[in-house]
Every structure is written in structure tokens, then in C-alpha cells.
Amino acid sequence: MSEHRFILQPYRGVGSRHTCPVCHKKRCFSRYIDTEKQFTFPDDVGRCDHEQSCGYHLTPKEYFERNPQDKPKHSDWSARRATPTEPPNPASYIAAETVAQTLHGYDRNNLFLFLKSKFGSDDAERMMREYCVGTSKHWPGACVFWQTDINGRVRTGKVMLYDAGSGKRVKEPFNHVSWAHSLMKLPGYNLRQCFFGEHLLPMNRGKPVALVESEKTALIASWYLPEYVWLATGGKSGCLNADALRVLRGRQVILYPDLGATKQWRQKLPLMKSLGIEATIFNFMDDVADDTDKSAGYDIADYLLQIEPDQAVLQSMIRKYPMLQKFIDDLQLELVSVERYDPTTETLLSTSNNLNNEK
Known part of the structure; x- marks a missing residue:
């Protein structure tokens, strides 16, 4: 034996x-x-x-x-255990000074350049800083997604390279993914991953949480649907374990799995319930996706990006103020342009040119 x-x-x-x-x-x-x-x-x-x-x-x-x-x-x-069970080793952390040194140089960061092309420079930089995304020198154009836990401590950073034009990961001639703690060769480093974006939970206690797989998806979805706190698991399995999920105790959580991962994520619902998490799963994409989308493993960001930003802002306002839709219908108004929506003041700037009356 x-x-x-x-x-x-x-x-x-x-x-x-x-x-x-x-x-x-x-x-x-x-x-x-x-x-x-x-x-x-x-x-x-x-x-x-x-x-x-x-x-x-x-x-x-x-x-x-x-x-x-x-x-x-x-x-x-x-x-059959050789030794008694020992308590898990505490997590290791990366110095805040190291992280701060990466939070610039966005003009040479391919992910930033892609977000800028979709949402403008100001919103792209806001998202990068809010989610603590840095610029890495490991590959020209690479970014680093810092995993900052609920207490503001950095567990690690995932270094990835995207194409600035398409926003897709660069996979040729190899898959450009690495880890900050490995690249830094920190001795005895004990990695205990947390959700990407977890540090946003304390300042958004009243918002429901949305879980996605990809860090890039969390950024994009946060622009289109700011009424949620968007977190990324970092992979199909990622942080969907009891150790990482405990930070969501008492929260309302919606899971947005990539196409093809719904069954695996649904299996996590009993665990989440046992931890005091009110979780549901969004499977609409599996119901409506065609074979091409499924084979490509689309996620919610791929569909959100098909919505014009101006239309997305209007729909966000309608969700908050349902009577706005009746006003638009009654006056037969047509959206022309939205220069910028400020979610903190809930106002549209330059409102006089936003809607064109067809009458």
C-alpha cells in the first residue's frame, strides 16, 4: 500500500x-x-x-x-497521515511601494490603450487606478493586475499582455501570463490568492457583487454596470473556494461564468450558501449564444462591448430613473451623443445636446 x-x-x-x-x-x-x-x-x-x-x-x-x-x-x-494537521501558513504580501511604482506609464500599456479607445482616456485611467492595475516591464506593453485583499494588502500580481487594438490576450508565440512574486524571486513566498478587485468591497457595502472570470472583464463591466461591485476570480476555478469566498459573507452575489463554465460554477452555489452568501447564477448567455460564441468562450464583456457607450449611459440612467423611459417615449426623443456621465453626481454633462426631438 x-x-x-x-x-x-x-x-x-x-x-x-x-x-x-x-x-x-x-x-x-x-x-x-x-x-x-x-x-x-x-x-x-x-x-x-x-x-x-x-x-x-x-x-x-x-x-x-x-x-x-x-x-x-x-x-x-x-x-495514514504522517504528521498532525498544521494550521495553514499565513499569506505573503508584496510591498505597497512596489505596487505604486507600476501605477503609471499607461501610454505604453496595451490594456490601457484598448480601454482608452473604447471609453476615453479619463475613464480608462480611472478604471486602471480604481482596480489597481499597473504597467509591467516584463513584456513591452504588458499590464499587471494586482490582487489587493479586503484589508488593502497585495497578495500578488498577474502579469499579462494584451493586444492594444483588439483587447485580446496575446497567445502567440506563447501565452503571455506570469506572476509578480515569481518574477521578483521572493524567497519562501506563500501565495494565497484573493479576488481581483476585493479591496473595493469595504467602500461599496450597499452594492451587490458580480463575479466574473477575467480581470479585464471586471474592468469593462464596471463601466457598463456600475451598480455592481465587479470582482474577478482569475480563472475558471480561481478563488471559488471557501478560503477566498469568506469575504463575501452576507453579500448578494451574482455569478457571470464564461460560456462553457456555467455547470462548474453552479456546483459552487451550495458552498456559497453554507458560507452565508446569497448567490445566484446568470446563465442567459448560455441560452442565447451561438456555436461560434461558445467555441470562442465568450464572456459578458464580449457582449457589453457591442453596446455603444452612449446607449449604455442612457440605459444606466433609465435603470436608476424608470420614468425617464416614459419621458423619452412620449416626446419621441432620439439619443444623439453623450459627452460624459458622472455617476457620483448622477448628471449628464452638456445635456442640451444629448437628445434630439424628432417632432
Whole structure:
């Protein structure tokens, strides 16, 4: 009998190696298996072979610490452990000074340039600073999504490269994803990820929370639908575990999974309920998406970007002031342009030119 019940899946050809849930590189991820074939781990429990550039490793021990309800209750579970369970090591943090040094140089940041082309320079910079997105020198044009927790401490930063024109991730000749703590070669670093945008929760206590997979999607959706606090899990599995989800206790949460991930995210609803989170899932996209959208793995940002910004501002105002729609209908008004909507004062600037009366 093996000394360890849970082991990394032995190599049995390319079919036994999978895509890493963090760096998204193919055929480099080894999953943990139960030698007694009584328990199946989620797909993100395993180790990435790219220890320097990625370093992702979620062990069975860490998984059961975060999800105690899944812990096997067999009598031999405790007997086969070599040592007593130790409390999890505290998270490591990156200095605020290091983060601050990246919050500039947006003119050479491809993600900023894309957001600027869609929403204008002022709103693009506001979103970057609000969500604590920096500029990285690791690749020309790269950005860094700093993961700042609810207490304002930075857990890590995901370094990514986007195309400034399309806003899509650059995947050729390789998938440009790395981690700040790995690039900085910080010794003994203990990574415990948190939601991207988590630091916005304390200042938005009255707003419901919307969860998406991609950091870029959280930024874009926050512009179109500012009545939510938009957070990103950082991947299909990402922060959907008990350890990370506890910051959402007592909040209303809507899950917006990417196309193809709805079933996996729906399985997290019982866990969220057990943590005191009132969660629902938005599956409208799965119902209306065509095969092309599904194969591309579209998310809500891909659909929101199809809405003209002026129209999005008007719809936001109508949601807040429903009588505005009746006013527009009765007077047969047509939207011409919206120069800027200020959500803090709830006013449109240059309102005299915003609506054109067709009568």
C-alpha cells in the first residue's frame, strides 16, 4: 500500500497532462488523484511544471483546509497521515511601494490603450487606478493586475499582455501570463490568492457583487454596470473556494461564468450558501449564444462591448430613473451623443445636446 493516499497522477502520455488553470499553458499540469479511487478532486488541484514562470501548486492538504466539508471521513484518513494537521501558513504580501511604482506609464500599456479607445482616456485611467492595475516591464506593453485583499494588502500580481487594438490576450508565440512574486524571486513566498478587485468591497457595502472570470472583464463591466461591485476570480476555478469566498459573507452575489463554465460554477452555489452568501447564477448567455460564441468562450464583456457607450449611459440612467423611459417615449426623443456621465453626481454633462426631438 502506498504511503500517501493522494498523489500526482503518474505520466501516461499527453492525455495525463492538462492545461494549467493559472498560466493556461497546455500539457504542463499534473492533477492529484486518490489511490483508493473514492474521491475526485476539482480540476485545479495539482501542480504546474513551470515552477519559475508560474509556480502554481494546490495540494490536497490545502484543498481540504479550504473545503473541510469535502474531507474524507474514512477511519483510515487520520491514521495514514504522517504528521498532525498544521494550521495553514499565513499569506505573503508584496510591498505597497512596489505596487505604486507600476501605477503609471499607461501610454505604453496595451490594456490601457484598448480601454482608452473604447471609453476615453479619463475613464480608462480611472478604471486602471480604481482596480489597481499597473504597467509591467516584463513584456513591452504588458499590464499587471494586482490582487489587493479586503484589508488593502497585495497578495500578488498577474502579469499579462494584451493586444492594444483588439483587447485580446496575446497567445502567440506563447501565452503571455506570469506572476509578480515569481518574477521578483521572493524567497519562501506563500501565495494565497484573493479576488481581483476585493479591496473595493469595504467602500461599496450597499452594492451587490458580480463575479466574473477575467480581470479585464471586471474592468469593462464596471463601466457598463456600475451598480455592481465587479470582482474577478482569475480563472475558471480561481478563488471559488471557501478560503477566498469568506469575504463575501452576507453579500448578494451574482455569478457571470464564461460560456462553457456555467455547470462548474453552479456546483459552487451550495458552498456559497453554507458560507452565508446569497448567490445566484446568470446563465442567459448560455441560452442565447451561438456555436461560434461558445467555441470562442465568450464572456459578458464580449457582449457589453457591442453596446455603444452612449446607449449604455442612457440605459444606466433609465435603470436608476424608470420614468425617464416614459419621458423619452412620449416626446419621441432620439439619443444623439453623450459627452460624459458622472455617476457620483448622477448628471449628464452638456445635456442640451444629448437628445434630439424628432417632432
